[in-house]
Amino acid sequence: MDDILIKIIDVVSKCLKVNKNTLNLDSDIKNTDNWDSLAHVLIVINIFDAFSLKFDEDIIPELTSIRKIYNFIKENKK
Numbered sequence: 001m002d003d004i005l006i007k008i009i010d011v012v013s014k015c016l017k018v019n020k021n022t023l024n025l026d027s028d029i030k031n032t033d034n035w036d037s038l039a040h041v042l043i044v045i046n047i048f049d050a051f052s053l054k055f056d057e058d059i060i061p062e063l064t065s066i067r068k069i070y071n072f073i074k075e076n077k078k
Contacts, residue, residue: 004051004077008069011050015043028065040064051077 001009005025012027013020016034029035035043044063048055051073063069 004073005066005070007050008047008066008073011046012043012066012069015039015046023066025067025070026065028067030064043069047073053077 009020009023012023012035016032016039018033023032027035029040040063041060044060045055047053047063047069053073053076059072063072
């Protein structure tokens with residue numbers, strides 16, 4: 001597990017109030033406890049903050065899994 005994924009899982013687990021060990025690349029809004037629409041917005045805001053990314057509200061609906069968040073960060077992190 002690389003540093004980016006570790007950090008994503010840390011942020012998501014804190015937002016969802018779930019154990020980090022229950023999360024992986026396949027965790028998403030449909031199969032993860034507590035990941036509802038409100039938690040989703042909280043996750044995205046905290047991810048942008050944690051990785052010092054410029055916030056873009058248009059991306060919120062697309063980042064619905066840890067894998068999608070991971071790929072987005074890999075593509076946009078400088």
